[in-house]
Amino acid sequence: MNYSLEFDETRYTVEEISLEGKELTYRAYENIVYVKTPVDTNYQKLSIFVPEVYYRGESINVYDLKSAPIFFPNTVGGYMPSAPEKPGKNFMGKTNAAFFALLKGYVVVSPGARGRGLTDAEGKFTGAAPACIVDLKSAVRYLRHNKNKIPGNVEKIISNGTSAGGALSSLLGVTGNHPDYELYLKKTGAADERDDIFAASCYCPITNLEHADMAYEWEFNGRNDYHRMKFEKAEGSDKPKITQIDGEMTDLQKQLSEKEKVLFPPYLNSLALKAENGRNLELDAKGNGSFKEYIKAFVIASVQKELEKGTGLPDMNWLKVKEKNVISVDFEKFVDFRTRMKETPAFDNVAMGTPENELFGTEDTRYRHFTAFSKEHSIVNGEMADSQQIKLMNPMKYIGDEKCTCAKNFRIRHGVIDRDTSLAISALLTRTLQLSGINVDYHLPWGIPHAGDYDIEELFEWMKKVCANE
Ligand code: DHB
Numbered sequence: 001m002n003y004s005l006e007f008d009e010t011r012y013t014v015e016e017i018s019l020e021g022k023e024l025t026y027r028a029y030e031n032i033v034y035v036k037t038p039v040d041t042n043y044q045k046l047s048i049f050v051p052e053v054y055y056r057g058e059s060i061n062v063y064d065l066k067s068a069p070i071f072f073p074n075t076v077g078g079y080m081p082s083a084p085e086k087p088g089k090n091f092m093g094k095t096n097a098a099f100f101a102l103l104k105g106y107v108v109v110s111p112g113a114r115g116r117g118l119t120d121a122e123g124k125f126t127g128a129a130p131a132c133i134v135d136l137k138s139a140v141r142y143l144r145h146n147k148n149k150i151p152g153n154v155e156k157i158i159s160n161g162t163s164a165g166g167a168l169s170s171l172l173g174v175t176g177n178h179p180d181y182e183l184y185l186k187k188t189g190a191a192d193e194r195d196d197i198f199a200a201s202c203y204c205p206i207t208n209l210e211h212a213d214m215a216y217e218w219e220f221n222g223r224n225d226y227h228r229m230k231f232e233k234a235e236g237s238d239k240p241k242i243t244q245i246d247g248e249m250t251d252l253q254k255q256l257s258e259k260e261k262v263l264f265p266p267y268l269n270s271l272a273l274k275a276e277n278g279r280n281l282e283l284d285a286k287g288n289g290s291f292k293e294y295i296k297a298f299v300i301a302s303v304q305k306e307l308e309k310g311t312g313l314p315d316m317n318w319l320k321v322k323e324k325n326v327i328s329v330d331f332e333k334f335v336d337f338r339t340r341m342k343e344t345p346a347f348d349n350v351a352m353g354t355p356e357n358e359l360f361g362t363e364d365t366r367y368r369h370f371t372a373f374s375k376e377h378s379i380v381n382g383e384m385a386d387s388q389q390i391k392l393m394n395p396m397k398y399i400g401d402e403k404c405t406c407a408k409n410f411r412i413r414h415g416v417i418d419r420d421t422s423l424a425i426s427a428l429l430t431r432t433l434q435l436s437g438i439n440v441d442y443h444l445p446w447g448i449p450h451a452g453d454y455d456i457e458e459l460f461e462w463m464k465k466v467c468a469n470e
Contacts, residue, residue, distance in 0.1 A: 003033040003041075005191050007146035014052055017087060019095050025052040026087065026102050027151075034111070034142035035135075036189025039126045040081075043112040044188070046139045047084035049098060050107050050151045060105025061464075069156035069467050070143065071106040072197070073097050073453075074113065074136060076165035079359045081115035081127055092231075093238045097160060097453045104460050107152030111139035113168075116358040124363040129385075130184060130392040136172050137181060138190035145191035156470075157197040158463055159407075162452025163420065164355070166412075167207035167393075170429060173200030173407035174395040180403075181392065196405035199466050201459060202412045203452030205429060206421050208396050209356050210371050211267055213345040215422035217257045218264035218287050223340040224249045224257075249343050256377060257344040261287060263373065264424070273431050281431065292331055294431075295423050298444045299334060300326045302416050306446040341419040348374035352382050359393070360385035395429065400436040409466040410440045411459065415448025439466070 012029045029048040038044040054065035063069070073096075075082040087099035087108070098108045113135035118127030140157060147154045161169035175181065176196025185195075206212070227246050234241040249257070265283035268291055273281040275294055283289040306313060307324050318333035319326065347356045348371040357367040368385040369375040375384045391397045398404050410433055414426040423444065430442040441462055448454060 002036050003038065003189075005034075005036060005142060005145050005189075007032070007142075007149045009149055015086075017099070019088070019099055022103060024087065024099065024102055026050060027052050027055065028086070030086075031084065032142070034139045034190075037187075039120065039131075039188065040114055040118060043081045043083060043114050043118070043127075044135055044138065045084060046109055046111045046142065047086065048107065048109050048151065049087055049102055051102050051105060054151065062468075063105040065151050066153065068105055068107045068152045069158055069198070069463065070152040070154065071097070071101040071108045071160065071463070072111065072140075072157050073101075073108070073160040074111055074165045074168055076113060076115065076132060076161055076168050077163060078355045079116045079132065079164040080355070081113070081118045082132075082165070083112045084110040086110070089238055091233055091238075092240055094453070097456055097459070100456050100460070106158075106463075109139070109143060109152075109157075111136055113139075116355060116361070125361055125366060126363070128361040128363070129359050129389050130181065132168055133171050133175070133392065134181060134184040134188060134190070136168055137175075137185060137195040138188060140172070140195045140197060141185070141191040141193040144193040144195075155198060156467055158199040158201065158466075159197050160201040160203075160453075160459075162203040163206050163450065166202040166205035166452065167395075169200045170202045170205045170207055170410065170412070171393065171395045171398075172197055173202075173410055174404060174433075175398045176405035176407065178398060178401065178404045180388075194405070197407050199409035199411070199463070200407050201462070202410065202426075202429075204414050204418050204420060204450055205412065205426060207429060208394055208425050209347055209359075210390055210394065211264075211396075212347045212421050212425055213371060213373065214260050214263040214267060215424040215428075216342065216346040217260035217344060218283075219335055219422040219424060220340040220419075221257045221261040221287075223336065224254055226340045226343055228341045247343070252350075253344045256350065259377075260344060260373065265289075268424075268428075271428065271432065273428070273435060275431075291424075295427050296329050296331050296334075298423070298427065298442070299329050299331075299416065302444040302446045303329070305443075338417055338419050345371070345374050346421070347371075350374050350377045350379050352378075352380050357382075360389060396432060399432045399438075406433075406436070406438055408439060410438060411462050412440060412442045413448075413452075413455070414444050415451060416444050416446050418448060418450045420450045 114127035114131040159169040352367040
């Protein structure tokens with residue numbers, strides 16, 4: 001069946017919702033399939049939400065029906081399939097960013113996207129990479145295709161996402177209009193339009209996957225016990241079920257950690273990055289050097305910001321503070337404080353089974369390796385993903401590529417106690433973007449675990465600022 005790419009302005013409902021002591025009336029255009037020939041209409045669809053006052057000719061702050069920037073929060077988690085989400089509570093029981101965005105006068109477009117594990121009627125996997133990024137791009141193209149009818153300003157699309165969703169937000173931001181994705185977009189019947197966006201907000205992007213294992217061991221090697229919480233949707237409750245998992249790495253995992261950690265310095269050095277002061281960002285064979293100091297500076301900035309709030313901090317053995325000023329941070333003790341979350345290898349498991357192994361599968365093969373290291377050390381004789389599939393998921397490979405129209409603004413956040421990926425990964429993404437002339441607001445917020453949308457007011461301040469600077 002062929003779907004129309006024309007937006008039907010007459011198909012909407014008006015909804016009222018009251019949350020956090022605030023009332024909101026909005027217009028909802030829901031579940032619009034955004035490609036002509038979808039593979040899965042449960043996910044290749046989007047919903048558009050608009051403050052109802054705009055239809056009475058009113059404005060909110062400086063925005064109105066035509067000028068409002070479009071907030072584009074994906075709902076991707078764990079690289080799984082993701083459906084559009086209405087303003088309201090998310091699966092963690094938290095009021096979502098869409099609700100607050102509408103109150104602030106943004107138009108909200110909530111895109112769905114295919115993801116790993118999705119199968120069709122014949123049991124073929126339909127959501128392996130690059131399906132998720134192709135779908136987000138298709139959604140952007142649908143908006144542009146209908147720019148005269150769509151509420152909001154399609155030249156001010158601001159993507160938002162957390163974790164795998166943060167990775168996709170960064171990828172969408174970097175790879176605008178790159179021809180590498182064209183065949184996939186054509187195949188699924190995306191509109192023939194531009195897919196670049198204005199800005200990307202990325203909470204803890206789980207990205208640069210083929211280098212994330214080595215970065216993880218550069219940071220966590222020597223910490224052999226791991227600690228994490230498992231979050232599951234609990235039937236009949238709007239709060240998740242949480243289980244604590246604690247364990248000790250096996251001898252094999254410890255050996256793999258030793259081998260992985262030495263791979264990171266050559267990779268980092270090959271990027272030839274420089275700090276703001278012009279100093280080369282490097283690491284020696286032991287993993288020490290200016291890049292470590294660079295990350296330490298962000299940790300210091302995080303603590304300093306917290307101290308300036310005047311909340312007071314407990315005594316911590318990695319931190320020296322004098323009269324509300326951070327004097328020093330012991331990086332190794334700081335990493336002990338963070339603790340390891342994942343066993344080695346953290347992403348490309350030698351026994352397969354991680355979200356990322358599944359992301360790099362094919363129609364017929366559920367899991368594949370995506371690093372030479374884990375392919376070589378595979379204990380299940382796993383297949384290796386194609387290099388192009390791996391590239392299509394990595395924004396680092398596209399930054400500075402002249403065939404991309406990169407978003408002008410990025411906001412990247414990585415919580416100080418978020419260990420789903422190494423702090424090196426978000427720092428590298430940030431610095432590489434900055435060195436290619438892109439505006440990046442980067443911070444490691446104090447006390448924040450693996451999470452997103454926890455600083456909504458600051459996020460909206462940033463959005464307002466970057467939109468006003470245009
Ligand atoms: C997510 C978290 C992970 O630790 C990971 O490896 C992939 C995705 C997530 O929360 O989306």
